[in-house]
Amino acid sequence: QVQLVQSGAEVKKPGASVQISCRASGYTFTKYSMHWVRQVPRQGLEWVGVINPSGDSTTYAQSFQGRVTITRVTSTSTVYMELSGLRSEDTAVYYCARASSGYHNPWGQGTLVTVSS
């Protein structure tokens, strides 16, 4: 079955960077884009960005422009999201989600990133 497994929780200091991984299995990795979405505790969902199947094109939400980088490694079926210049407001659960004609299905289990001094 299609499965997305994300890396574990991270604790970072303000100003640092974090990289989260999302390993895919159960489907042809090179045929699907991958999105990242975040959820601040007890709040709603916010789209972060997407990488295309070949990895040569990314689109980011304006609110993350300049701070986020999404990459993918085909040999390991893994997508990465790096967020730099972390601030306390970036404390959230970050999800990867496979794109299926635009909608997201399935989602990874989520990775909690805590930004605290």
Next chain:
Amino acid sequence: DIQMTQSPSTLSASVGDRVIITCRASQSISNLLAWYQQKPGKAPNLLIYKASTLENGVPSRFSGSGSGTEFTLTISSLQPDDFATYYCHQYNAYSFTFGQGTKLEIK
């Protein structure tokens, strides 16, 4: 960006009730709308895509309708497992946006 306005933000209902959640887009998104269910501590789970297509394995008591700017999610007869938070999601244009969520609570 296309704004998605979901209502109500909280809904109290009983097992067996029929409930309707509404989502309004700030501009036309055709039928490029999905609905997700999220339970505490879990990732969102796809229920409906293309406004009205039920994802495989989702119970038939869930249904979606609408096009353009107005959409609804209907649960025909609430079951105990349905108490969760529901989000609409437009995927018509980059950037993708979500509604603010509707928390469905037990009355």
